[in-house]
Amino acid sequence: MAKGSVSKKKGRKKWYYRFYITGEDGKPKQIERAGTESKAETERMLRKAMEEYESKLVIAQNSNLTLAEVIDMWLEEGLKPSSLANGTVHQYMTKANKIKRHPLAQRKLKAVTSSQLQAYIDFLSFGGTDPNGAQAKPIASGTVNVYMAMLHKVFKFAIYSKRILTANPMDYVVKRTKPADCDIFQNGESQDAGQVLSLEQYRILTDYLRKRGNPCLLAVQISYYAGLRLGEVLGLAWEDIDLEKQCMTICRSLSYSSSRKATSLGPTKTKKTRTVDFGDTLAEILRRAKMAQARESLRYGAMYKVNYVQKTVDRNRTYNDLRALNRNEVPPEGYIPVNLVCVRHDGEYQRQSTITSLCQDLSKSLSGLGHFHFHQLRHTYTSNLLANGATPKDVQELLGHADIRTTMNVYAHAERDSKRATARLLDKLASGE
Secondary structure: OOEEEEEEOOOOOOEEEEEEEEOOOOOEEEEEEEOOOOHHHHHHHHHHHHHHHHHHHHHHHHOOOEHHHHHHHHHHHHHOOOOOOHHHHHHHHHHHHHHHOOHHHHOEHHHOOHHHHHHHHHHHHHOEEOOOOOEEOOOOHHHHHHHHHHHHHHHHHHHHOOOOOOOOHHHHOOOOOOOOOOOOOOOOOOOOOOOOOOHHHHHHHHHHHHHOOOOOHHHHHHHHHHOOOHHHHHOOEHHHEEOOOOEEEEOOEEEEEOOOOEEEEEOOOOOOOEEEEOOHHHHHHHHHHHHHHHHHHHHHHHHOEEEEEEEEEEOOEEEEEEEEEEOOOOOOOOOEEOOEOOEOOOOOEOOHHHHHHHHHHHHHHOOOOOOOOOHHHHHHHHHHHHHOOOOHHHHHHHHOOOOHHHHHHHHOOOOHHHHHHHHOHHHHHHHOO
């Protein structure tokens, strides 16, 4: 930071201001300028001169920074200290790492143009050949929005916080979409088919997992009968379940951060706690699961795992990271035990990646299941309730949807039999029944 002062020379009416900078040879150098007859005005001139010098210095120092380097600066100085939710921060960090692997990120920031950024966003939207020569598929429209928002924030950070740029090239970048290409003469089932599981498909799925003793079975059953998201199922603790009243409290979700290489417990997607009631079928499943886990605990003995939460602070963020220790191990100070419902045979918490990989394998192993993904269980729960007379408002609250339109959009994927029954309601009106 430059240092300065104002003074009057003997016999002169004007005040003078001077400040010291570091010359090219690394030695201090004095700069002196004439001010006015007003000391206050001369002091203002001094401050302005020093600010201009500092601005030029910052720009000169940062002129060779690449986009990747500025992204790293934004992550540390702009993103992590922000008030954004941990999940949003993780989402941005994941996208940032992907951008940094693209050749565009190796260009100097001042050389990155709007047309280059537009080409990158188009590549994400439409797919194509990536820099490594592999063929890349288009990504979801909502994910493209995240990339665009993040890049806009990075360039804004470069303008206002680092004073490297004077204009944001992302202001001129738009998300383009291809016109819808549909076959107006196609026959057969609509595009919505397969979004929910039939009862027969559910039984095939659970029988397959049961015969193989796969511990992921419980997570599938809970989501089918309670409509929980994958993270909510894996974050559910036995203390959250009241088997007598047949209800469960959904207050947390498990997630994995690839940037932090850590699995942690955090709030639900809507950051709200909700109560989900369930019936006799799920109550019996949970009772049996609890007894089965008690047997596994005896079988593994000292090697049975106990799950703990360890609070980790990064900047102003607190993460509840999961840790698993053998029962005979003494947990370090600060470890808080958590009695999770969905665990492996040895008691350790289930990972999202395990169930995601399982769903992919099931799609290949079981004929008639189609392209199965875990979220279909939640869709199936929604459709089954609405098709059997549940009120949309009750279903919305059970699911934890912030907007009832989300609930009703899921119902658009209901089974064909339910849709036929709904369509034929008008026949009763026409016949006077």
